[in-house]
Each structure stands twice: as C-alpha cells, then as structure tokens.
Amino acid sequence: MYRARLFASRHARAYEVIYNATSPVILSTLSVINKLTKGKLDRPITWFEKIIKGFLFDCQMCGNCVLSSTGMACPMNCPKTLRNGPCGGVRANGNCEVKPEMKCVWVEAWSGSAKMKNNLAIQEIQFAVNHSHRGSSAWIRLAKENKQIT
Amino acid sequence: MSIPDINNQAYAYHPGELLPELEGHISRGRFERVLRNGDFAVTAELAPPDSTDRNEVFEQAALFDGCVDAINATDGSGANCHMSSVVVCALLSYIGYSPIMQVSCRDKNRIAIQGDLLGAGALSICNVLALTGDDVSVGDHPEAKRVFDLDSISLITLIKKIRDEGSFLSGRTITNPPQMFVGTSINPFVPPVESRILQLEKKINAGADFIQTQYCFDMPMFKDFMSKTVDKGLTEKAFFLPGVGTLASARTARWIKNNVPGVHIPDSIFKRLEGAEDQKKEGQKICTELMQQVKEIEGVSGVHVMAYKQEECVAQMVKDSGVLGDRKPWSPNDEY
Numbered sequence: 001m002y003r004a005r006l007f008a009s010r011h012a013r014a015y016e017v018i019y020n021a022t023s024p025v026i027l028s029t030l031s032v033i034n035k036l037t038k039g040k041l042d043r044p045i046t047w048f049e050k051i052i053k054g055f056l057f058d059c060q061m062c063g064n065c066v067l068s069s070t071g072m073a074c075p076m077n078c079p080k081t082l083r084n085g086p087c088g089g090v091r092a093n094g095n096c097e098v099k100p101e102m103k104c105v106w107v108e109a110w111s112g113s114a115k116m117k118n119n120l121a122i123q124e125i126q127f128a129v130n131h132s133h134r135g136s137s138a139w140i141r142l143a144k145e146n147k148q149i150t
Numbered sequence: 151m152s153i154p155d156i157n158n159q160a161y162a163y164h165p166g167e168l169l170p171e172l173e174g175h176i177s178r179g180r181f182e183r184v185l186r187n188g189d190f191a192v193t194a195e196l197a198p199p200d201s202t203d204r205n206e207v208f209e210q211a212a213l214f215d216g217c218v219d220a221i222n223a224t225d226g227s228g229a230n231c232h233m234s235s236v237v238v239c240a241l242l243s244y245i246g247y248s249p250i251m252q253v254s255c256r257d258k259n260r261i262a263i264q265g266d267l268l269g270a271g272a273l274s275i276c277n278v279l280a281l282t283g284d285d286v287s288v289g290d291h292p293e294a295k296r297v298f299d300l301d302s303i304s305l306i307t308l309i310k311k312i313r314d315e316g317s318f319l320s321g322r323t324i325t326n327p328p329q330m331f332v333g334t335s336i337n338p339f340v341p342p343v344e345s346r347i348l349q350l351e352k353k354i355n356a357g358a359d360f361i362q363t364q365y366c367f368d369m370p371m372f373k374d375f376m377s378k379t380v381d382k383g384l385t386e387k388a389f390f391l392p393g394v395g396t397l398a399s400a401r402t403a404r405w406i407k408n409n410v411p412g413v414h415i416p417d418s419i420f421k422r423l424e425g426a427e428d429q430k431k432e433g434q435k436i437c438t439e440l441m442q443q444v445k446e447i448e449g450v451s452g453v454h455v456m457a458y459k460q461e462e463c464v465a466q467m468v469k470d471s472g473v474l475g476d477r478k479p480w481s482p483n484d485e486y
Binding site: 090094106126 | 255256260282283284285287288296298299300301302303304307335336337340341342345349351352355356364411412414
C-alpha cells in the first residue's frame, strides 16, 4: 500500500528498532520450523511474508530483500528497479520521472536512511538482483543460510 | 574446409591501434592520457544517425576535429532509436578517434552488456560510460519492455570485475579482458540534492574513473557540489568533466525543462535568452561562458559539451572559450 510504504520510510528509525528486535526471533523460529518440517511449510510462510511485507512496504517479493539498507523503502517499487538509486531523472518536486504522481522511491530511501541509526548501510553497493530468487521468501533463504535479515 | 588466413589482405581489418601501455594507466586510449597528463580535456556528444550511412557518423565527428579529445556516442538517448553506440564507437575508433561508448541499462541485460564490452575491446574502444538510462516512457517506443537488469552502479561494478579480475560475472575466465577506462554520470541538480554527494562517492567506490555530469546551467549550485567533492577527496580518485550545453531559444529551454528528465535550468538563463536579440547566439555565448567558468573550479579536469543539433558550433565555442589554451587535440589529419 502506497501510504503504508511512505509511512515506513518516514518512520524508518522506529521500523529499524522493531526490525532489530524481531528479526533474530523470526529467523530462529523459521530455522527451527524448517528443520522440523523439512521445508513443508515454505509455501504458507512465503505467502505470509508476502502479505505482511506487501502491506507494509509494497514488497514485490524479489527474494533479495535490502529494506534495512534502503531506508525502509523497497527499491523494487522504483519503475527502473534501481538498487543504488536514484537516477538522474527525479523531478524538482522529488517525484518519479516515470510516475509523476509518485514520490521517488530513492528520495524516500535516502531520507529514511538518514533517520536510521545504521545510516551508512545505504552507501554499501548493492549488486543487481538475483532474478532466480524472484517470488521466493527472503526470510526462509536467510534462515537456511543462518544470516541476519537485511 | 581450410581455416582462413587472417593475415590475408581480404580479412585485414585495422581498427585504431591501441597506444603503448603506460605505467599507472588503465586503458591504452588517448582520452585517459590527456587527463592523466593534467591537460584540460574537452569531450563532445555525437548523436548517432537514423541511417546506415557510416559517412553520417564521420561527417559529424569531423565537426569536432581539433577541438575535442573524446567523442561520446549516445546509447538510444532519450529512449529513442538510433544507430547503436557500439557500432558508432567502432566506426570512430577505426579512423583513430577516441570514442566514449555510452551504455544504458534500459535496453540490455547483463549477458548482452558483457558481450558488448568484449566486442568493444576487440575494436579498440577504450572508454565506456555507465548510465542508468532514460525510461522507455519518454522515448519514441513507450510500449517497449524496460530491462534495467542492472543499474549504473552495478554496471560499473561489472565492468571493473571484467577488467580487473578477467572473468565474467559467472566467474568464467576471459582470456583477454577489455582494459576500459570507466566513466559514469551524476546529476547534482535534482533531488535528493543533499544525498547526491554520497551517491557520487558510492559510484567512485564502485570503480568510476571519470565523471561526466548532467547539463550544468546553475553555476552556484555546481560550485557548491564541487567544493563538497573536493572536501571528500573524491577529485583525487576520479576526473570530473561537467556537462555544458547550448539552448537554441527560451522556448527550447522551456521545452527541455518540461520534457527532458533531470535538466535543471535556473531563471537567470531564461531571462538572458528572452532579453537577447539573437537567442541562438546568446545560447552559444552562455555555453562558452559556462566552459570558462567550470575551468576555474577546483577539481574540474575538463568539460563535456552536449550541443544537440548544434554540433557544428562546438569548435567555435571551444575556440572562443580558450579552455584548451595552445593545445590542439588529435584529429585524423594528425599523425597517430
């Protein structure tokens, strides 16, 4: 939802706190579930992730989640799907070149990031999306790899 | 079937020979040499033709003879169809020019781009400019599929990997990797203005060797940006060539402002154009003055001239500006 996602990047610090508190719990729970069920619950978990992140961030399920590095603004909502934006076409009012009625995702990302404690994460280079992960759950993948949610 | 003898005259093809390798240089092209030599460099943009006639490319390039160090070949600029930038650069390098191959992420995925880079290397193309690219919706094929598999920073990362590690993204070895001098663009004039310097830093960290900016009409804003760039030490890591351009009239300027993404033209420029008797001449005068002004800014290594549909005026403007001093850039009439 557009309004929910603007809310997220504008309250990126609060979201960061919630993220930091919940992500280890989510991941270790998923890790246990995964071991017990041997991946039988992957589909409902993916569906659940899609609903939650879809509502909060307009998540596109790219399977390469970088929300906490992009000021809580999902870069896949950028019409050019930039991972290191913005492009040079941003309008003077901060709106998107392609969708004039929409706030530039990356203008939101940089301002969201500036509010966060880990405001340097946005300066890390994000290489292009791995399209083979499209539609899959980033949570499950990270739980399997024993990594932090990013 | 016998294998063709490549030394046979019928197969002989001599693209512009590469210059000898130099210590501390990335490419074997002339453009990098000019910059590393500390000379003020001039680059200009060539608009690839809507034609298969290669003479149209040569005729346009000849307009820049003796006033330009490298020629940018645009890659479907404004998301419009034209001759491909790889081929324009190949034609230019064939007669010895130093082309800068623009690569936009809009039309090709990582497989196509890596293939083009190897091809470009085989044709002695030494410079590449990594761009995100205008969206398809602003061009003449708005119904086309947008690719954007990479963005400009991913593209710089890719080119650097190919060059320095000698392998494709997949890890597969490239026996003779292309030694490309990598550039990119930055637009310091549009939001988020305060984050653009950080984004520039990111581009340079990714591996950009030179930067050509979007049209620079707002000098105070650009000076401010460059002073931040110098403070961050970024001018030590990359060469800066701000973009300047000609505006044919106040009406054209207004059209560009409203229709070309990312061009910021301050009111003072409109006032000057509107108050002039000959608006076209005034537009060129503004461009000439901008060249002189950018040369005075600390950290600037050259200037990039974008004179769309006024390419024939570039030589005169560069001459009038005096930015080259006594130096005359190489042209095909000179010894290689």
